[in-house]
Amino acid sequence: MQKKVQLILVAVFLCVSAKVNAQDDLSLQAILIDSVLTKNANAIVRSEDIVITINSINSVTVKTKRVVTVLNKYGNPYADLSEYYDPEVKIKKVQAIVYNALGQEVKKIRRKDFKDRSVYDGGSLIDDNRILYFEHTPTEYPYTLVYECITENKSTAWIRPWFPIGGVYLSVEESKYTVINPKKIPLRTNEKQFNGYPVDVKRGDQELTYKLSRIAAIEPEQKGPPIRELVPNAKIALKDFSLVNVEGSAMDWKSFGKWQYDNLVSGRDELSTETIRKVDALVSDAKTNREKAKRIYEYVQKKSRYVGIQLGIGGWMPMLASDVDRLGYGDCKALTNYTKALLDSQGIESYYCVVWRDDYKRNIDPEFASLEGNHVILNVPDGEKDIWLECTSQTLPFDFNDSTTDDRNVLVVKPDGGEIKRTKKYMPEENTLHTMATISLQPDASIEAEVTSVAKGLQYDWRYLTKLESVKDQKLYFKEYWDHINNLNILSMDLEDDKDNIKYQEKVKINARNYATKAGSRLLVIPNVFNRLNGKMTKYKDRKTPLVISRGYVDTDEYIINIPVGYSINKLPEVKVFETVFGIYKNSLEKIDESTLKYSRTLRINDGSYPKEKYEEYRQFMSKIRNADKSKIVLKQQ
Structure with a gap:
């Protein structure tokens, strides 16, 4: 990816006319960006300068100048051209200039070019919040956007914080945040995640400055913490403040x-x-x-x-x-x-x-x-x-x-x-899904089944809204949930939301052609019909962030499987048990009689934050579960 970006930049630099006009800015040429910053990046903050002046407890001025180079379409959200305001906030200046890869001016966007509308979200009846915005449609990549804005706010209960790294796949060449406090109004600061980052802090009698330079793009990692918990940030608050003309301390x-x-x-x-x-x-x-x-x-x-x-x-x-x-x-x-x-x-x-x-x-x-x-x-x-x-x-x-x-x-x-x-923390044993099914396997490899699932705790939360959907969408939900079953037909559904006991029950009848695989006189069958762990986890050579399992849960499954007349199972698979700090998995298959099998499965996942070194162990645990969930048995025709 990095080499591809560099080749594109070189090609653009060599092939596009290098005529320089007075309004061009050669310092913004994309070719000048260090390769360390283009690696894994969709956009680069070339420079950001935020100056906050606390005029009084009833007035704060914010001056922003932000220069962002966008390398591809995924970086467009970082080239934001919008400013929110209301009767308390006055936008005194707003403008932007778009440059091409060579630093040549492409478009100048003045205030009159910005659109103005209510921040009406469809759920608001009364709303005096408004947004001034411009929708820029790029014609080529990379491009650079220079955005400048000055606002004045009568409310000081909330002061714009410093978040120099605004998201993933975003590099930062330089970000500077200055608070000017000429009247020496007492203020408090809260600095987080500065360790490990080259944050330059300058504290003066009337001025506070944070500066961060040359930060490569962060790639998100599976099961990692949100970026706000990883990157440096600072919050400012006044001891004495005002909120819409209501003063406080x-x-x-x-x-x-x-x-x-x-x-x-x-x-x-x-x-x-x-x-x-x-x-x-x-x-x-x-x-x-x-x-x-x-x-x-x-x-x-x-x-x-x-x-x-x-x-x-x-x-x-x-x-x-x-x-x-x-x-x-x-x-x-x-x-x-x-x-x-x-x-x-x-x-x-x-x-x-x-x-x-x-x-x-x-x-x-x-x-x-x-x-x-x-x-x-x-x-x-x-x-x-x-x-x-x-x-x-x-x-x-x-x-x-x-x-x-x-x-x-x-x-x-x-x-x-x-x-x-x-607020309440739900323990794994409170977030349960218990699934029972009676499954009839046919000689033609199709199945017919009646399945009942009961969800509690957060597993209730993840399912109960299905009852409010149309029958068509309910069927679509089950087909997506059981997408590993080919040729699935939903024959009937009975959904019950027991709000008094916070319990959600689903009773579903299904059939599916060719569920099993025919191999001569044998049928190859996956006994775990309804609850499989799907999706592979990414393997990292050098993981950077802790492993975070946000919520634990317990799944239990019991299936009665009726095998076709004339078929039998000669050898039952061994009981599988995997136990780690992250949880425990167990499945078993037992023979009830000559025509009936019972499949049992239990999966408990423990929530928690674990050192990054534990991620690979967790990934392997999940991989073992996936393989066990799709393991097959062989039924032989007598």
Whole structure:
């Protein structure tokens, strides 16, 4: 790949006219890029200069100049030409210039060329966030984009952080980040992953600078941590700040959480007398607070729907509970606050919580208080345990964290201040899939089967939404899930979502032609019909990152296999057992009678973070399982 890129650059340099105009910039010639930086790269940040000037607690100016060379189509996302703004943010300058491989100017993009639209995502009803953007369509590669922008923000509760390495397959020639603080407003810094990187830090009386140079592109590694946990980054926060004209002061999560409660949450929980009467009747015969909370949660699910609210301080402050009650909609903040108000009406303690919602268990940083998170959920203390409620979902069961909010630090906003808590972690034995099947093998090598699967824990989360799909899509789901079965026909499906016990059951009847392989008078059969580990793992000569298994689980399978009349198995395979620190696998085949076999399989995977040296052992463990899952038995015709 590296040699190919270099040859292309040389060819372009030799073949394209070298006429130089005043507006050209020969320093941007792609041929000048060090081969160390082009290796494995889709794009290179030639230079990035971010200057943040803190004018006051009500004003911060951000000047950005970014030069990016894009080597191929996969690097286009790094040549971003967009800027978000709202009534608090003023874009004072925005422009860009596109250069070809020789540093010759191709296009000048002025502010008037940028398009302006609402950041309306289809789920937002009220939204004053806007985006200024230009859609550049490259005609050749490589090209270089020079982007300049100046913004002024009246809100200082969030200061743009420094993330010099913005993604994988991206090299960085130079990135510089400067904070100028002429009024010496007290600020806090949080620096992560600086070790192992040549970060140059300069601290002055009124100025702080970070600089990073000559960083080769990072290739993602299978089962590795997200890039944000690998690369250097820094966050800045002011002790005294402003958020949409609401001033505050905080040094830690306790004080920052109290500010959020006092200024964003408190006083927004009033409900009408009529609504409180309805809730009283709803929970009148409930024996425990948990049962009351469950009824209220399900009441909210039936009554309301999610609609984004991103207007001014409303982007941070929930709607009034009375408005949600009247209108029947709200965003995550509003629906969480509304549920909290309903619980309050019954004397049930609950707390508004800020969380990072994603599949990668992103944490609210317990060591550095700042304006974080992208979602809100509700915490209901229940004795020594915690109930967690996802109030925006109309489908998730009560007290169930799905894989977007499980096992991570969240900020619990309380009247006396903020507290960091951790959401529920599901142990492997809680994330179960138990599959039972009766399989009839026919003399023509086809099969007929009835299969029942019961999923719990996060395995429930990974499957339960199938019930809401059309029959056509449900059949497609099973065909994709069992894509190793050729000629598969789905004859019937019975899907049951037991939300009270958080259990999802699938009963499916299938048939498939030519499942087994005929070889003369023999039939070659894979007894593991329904639950095989597929997909190979990459082998690395020099792995760079730790092995991360995000979530553990346990699969158990029991299949009764009826063999055709006139066939028998002479020799049963040995029991296979593989045990490692990552988990355990076992399969066995036993003979019930002359016409019946029983196949059993258990796979337990343990979650955790393991040293990079352990990856190869894990890869081999997975490889053994794949081979065992597709091992065949021989049935002989008598």
